[in-house]
Amino acid sequence: MRIIRDASRHGMRVYLNVIVGFPNETFRDFLKTLGVLFRLRRSISGVCAHRLRLHYDASVYQNSEKFDVVVNDDLSEERWRLSDDWESKDGANTKKGRAFRYRLLVRFLKIFRVPVLYQHLDLANVKS
Numbered sequence: 001m002r003i004i005r006d007a008s009r010h011g012m013r014v015y016l017n018v019i020v021g022f023p024n025e026t027f028r029d030f031l032k033t034l035g036v037l038f039r040l041r042r043s044i045s046g047v048c049a050h051r052l053r054l055h056y057d058a059s060v061y062q063n064s065e066k067f068d069v070v071v072n073d074d075l076s077e078e079r080w081r082l083s084d085d086w087e088s089k090d091g092a093n094t095k096k097g098r099a100f101r102y103r104l105l106v107r108f109l110k111i112f113r114v115p116v117l118y119q120h121l122d123l124a125n126v127k128s
Contacts, residue, residue, distance in 0.1 A: 001036065001039065001040060004016075004040055004043050004044070005040070005043045007043075008042075008043035008044075008045075009043075013045035013046075014043055014044055014045055015044070015045055015046045015047070015048065015117065016037075016044060016046075016047050016048070017047075017048045017050065018033065018037070018047055018048070018049050018050065018105060019050045019051070019052050020049070020050065020051050020052065020098055020101045020102045020105055021051050021052040021093060021097075021098035021101065021102070022052055023052075023060060023067040023068060023069050023088050023093055024067075024068075024088075024093075025093065026092065027097075027101070030101050030104075030105075033105075034104075034105070034108055037108070037109070037112075037114065038108075038112065041112045041113075041114050044114050045115070046114065046115040046116070046117040047109055047114055047115070047116055047117060048117045048118040049102065049105055049106055049109065049116055049117075049118060050102075050118070051084065051098045051099065051102045052098065053082040053083060053084050054071065054073070054075065054082065054083045054084075054086055055075070055079075055081075055082055055083075056075040056076060056078075056079040056081075057079070060086075061075060061083075061086075064086075068088055068089045068090070069086050069087065069088050069089065069093075070086065070087055070088075070089055071083070071085070071086045072085040072086060072087075073085035073086065084098070084099075
């Protein structure tokens with residue numbers, strides 16, 4: 001956090017990538033991330049916000065057992081595509097839960113006037 005604040009203070013623009021929904025992320029982890037973003041809000045020039053979506057070559061997809069996830073989508077035929085269709089084996093990390101946290105992240109950033117540089121436009125299709 002000090003490096004980000006120092007960089008901003010010295011005139012550097014600081015951009016962050018935030019990915020919501022890594023397999024072992026809890027809601028508490030997500031709230032801690034929001035806390036860090038809140039403390040850094042004046043030093044951040046923008047945030048690229050993402051949900052964790054799987055690609056054929058992604059470690060989480062290729063090693064789903066290691067990450068304790070169930071992938072409900074076969075990407076082997078469409079290796080270019082990204083998929084949201086996975087969940088943790090314990091059911092704590094679901095497509096709907098990730099979409100909910102992602103929407104909270106985007107709203108949070110807008111409330112605190114941190115520019116959101118990228119967001120998925122297909123969230124309207126995700127029911128929560």
